[in-house]
Amino acid sequence: MTDSLTSPSVVNTVGGPLPVLVAGAGPVGLVAATALAAEGVPVVIVEAERELPDGLRASTFHPPTLDMLDRFGVSQKLVEQGLVCPQWQFRDRKDGPVATFDLSVLQGETNYPYRLQCEQWRLTRMLRDQLAENPDVRFLYDARATSVTQDADGVTLVIERPDCSQESIRGSWLIGADGARSAVRKSLNIGFEGQTIPELFLTCSTTFQYQDVLPNLSNIAYISDPQEWFVLLRTTSLWRLLLPTDPNEPEEVMLSDRRIQERMQEVFPKSGDYEIKHRTAYRVHERVAESYVQGRVLLAGDAAHVNNPLGGMGMNGGIHDAFNLVEKLTRVMRGEDAALLGRYERQRRKVALEVVQQQALRNRATLNQRDPAVRRAALDELRATAEDKVRHKEYLLRTSMIASLRALEAVA
Numbered sequence: 162m163t164d165s166l167t168s169p170s171v172v173n174t175v176g177g178p179l180p181v182l183v184a185g186a187g188p189v190g191l192v193a194a195t196a197l198a199a200e201g202v203p204v205v206i207v208e209a210e211r212e213l214p215d216g217l218r219a220s221t222f223h224p225p226t227l228d229m230l231d232r233f234g235v236s237q238k239l240v241e242q243g244l245v246c247p248q249w250q251f252r253d254r255k256d257g258p259v260a261t262f263d264l265s266v267l268q269g270e271t272n273y274p275y276r277l278q279c280e281q282w283r284l285t286r287m288l289r290d291q292l293a294e295n296p297d298v299r300f301l302y303d304a305r306a307t308s309v310t311q312d313a314d315g316v317t318l319v320i321e322r323p324d325c326s327q328e329s330i331r332g333s334w335l336i337g338a339d340g341a342r343s344a345v346r347k348s349l350n351i352g353f354e355g356q357t358i359p360e361l362f363l364t365c366s367t368t369f370q371y372q373d374v375l376p377n378l379s380n381i382a383y384i385s386d387p388q389e390w391f392v393l394l395r396t397t398s399l400w401r402l403l404l405p406t407d408p409n410e411p412e413e414v415m416l417s418d419r420r421i422q423e424r425m426q427e428v429f430p431k432s433g434d435y436e437i438k439h440r441t442a443y444r445v446h447e448r449v450a451e452s453y454v455q456g457r458v459l460l461a462g463d464a465a466h467v468n469n470p471l472g473g474m475g476m477n478g479g480i481h482d483a484f485n486l487v488e489k490l491t492r493v494m495r496g497e498d499a500a501l502l503g504r505y506e507r508q509r510r511k512v513a514l515e516v517v518q519q520q521a522l523r524n525r526a527t528l529n530q531r532d533p534a535v536r537r538a539a540l541d542e543l544r545a546t547a548e549d550k551v552r553h554k555e556y557l558l559r560t561s562m563i564a565s566l567r568a569l570e571a572v573a
């Protein structure tokens with residue numbers, strides 16, 4: 162791993178082929194970089210932060226994502242570091258389990274018939290360590306992409322250092338995997354239409370063992386309630402809670418010990434305080450970029466689409482983008498028509514709009530439904546789905562993102 166660029170204002174790869182530039186060393190950027198490196202393509206990864214971010218973000222790996230990551234030899238390691246969850250469920254806050262889904266029915270459809278609860282930073286660290294061994298891969302940390310220009314032969318990316326100095330990097334292509342606020346997307350004036358969810362999402366994690374007090378609790382549980390829905394997610398050592406939060410509540414109150422204890426006590430009253438390990442509040446958007454491909458610049462992951470986290474599809478969908486994109490980009494680099502990249506956009510944009518966004522919105526609507534009749538109907542429907550063998554499996558093929566990948570072949 163090198164960050165040897167100190168003085169020159171223009172970084173060149175004189176004598177060798179131009180590298181593919183990847184903006185952002187999140188899960189999507191690093192999967193794309195690893196897939197490119199596996200094809201022998203030189204890569205430069207620019208990351209705004211000094212270290213790989215290790216915040217509390219995605220924690221669910223769906224089965225097809227683990228199938229894909231297998232080729233890098235990391236899936237088994239993730240399994241060893243994570244919590245294997247064959248079951249997940251919808252619950253009613255008062256009445257308990259409504260529908261419990263069992264991913265072991267996907268045996269034969271995937272090598273990983275379960276959801277794996279494992280923090281996304283574990284994946285990024287594993288991929289970084291592998292990439293660090295490859296002499297064709299360079300990491301530039303403290304390097305914030307600010308703007309990009311392109312011509313017939315390549316792209317020029319301007320990066321800004323913490324001291325505000327700027328450098329230009331030349332590459333053959335640029336993958337913008339620089340997250341929801343993507344500077345690459347903004348630099349190209351690509352629209353990011355959609356909506357902002359009215360409530361904030363508060364996540365906190367605790368050592369408290371909910372499985373000991375809530376009967377028949379799965380390790381992943383979506384808890385519906387007309388007053389206050391919430392989500393419980395278990396990792397190897399902690400439980401994470403996700404709670405909708407009034408955006409008018411000042412952040413210092415929302416994140417204060419007193420308020421968090423109060424809210425945790427509402428979820429499950431107990432004597433004494435909860436031990437809280439992390440807390441974050443964030444605003445959630447449902448947006449999809451109007452295009453994913455502009456000449457030699459390609460968007461993937463959160464830079465291309467964001468959605469609410471109900472269903473754990475943000476990181477997974479982004480990783481699916483990266484595999485799809487690199488497969489086509491390497492073919493184009495070997496001489497196939499660049500129009501092939503248009504298919505990347507058509508396939509993955511369709512998934513973002515018609516599958517991920519719709520499923521995430523449906524999940525939110527099921528959880529926060531206030532109309533008693535509509536709520537009862539939604540929960541009855543889930544119950545009936547779980548009880549019917551055929552529908553149970555179809556539902557899991559859809560929600561674990563296998564069906565959306567299979568449907569891509571039909572997209573021209």
Ligand SMILES: Cc1cc2nc3c(=O)[nH]c(=O)nc-3n(C[C@H](O)[C@H](O)[C@H](O)COP(=O)(O)OP(=O)(O)OC[C@H]3O[C@@H](n4cnc5c(N)ncnc54)[C@H](O)[C@@H]3O)c2cc1C
Binds near residue numbers: 185214218306344479
């Ligand atoms: C608090 C929180 C909780 C979440 N929980 C879940 C969940 O439970 N399940 C789920 O599926 N998803 C969840 N998500 C979403 C999930 O984390 C994202 O979908 C996923 O991280 C997308 O990966 P990415 O690589 O596209 O972007 P990111 O993970 O955002 O990575 C982008 C990288 O680019 C870097 N960067 C940013 N700007 C620049 C720049 N200008 N130049 C260079 N580098 C730059 C960043 O430092 C970062 O390393 C959550 C997100 C948040 C914020």
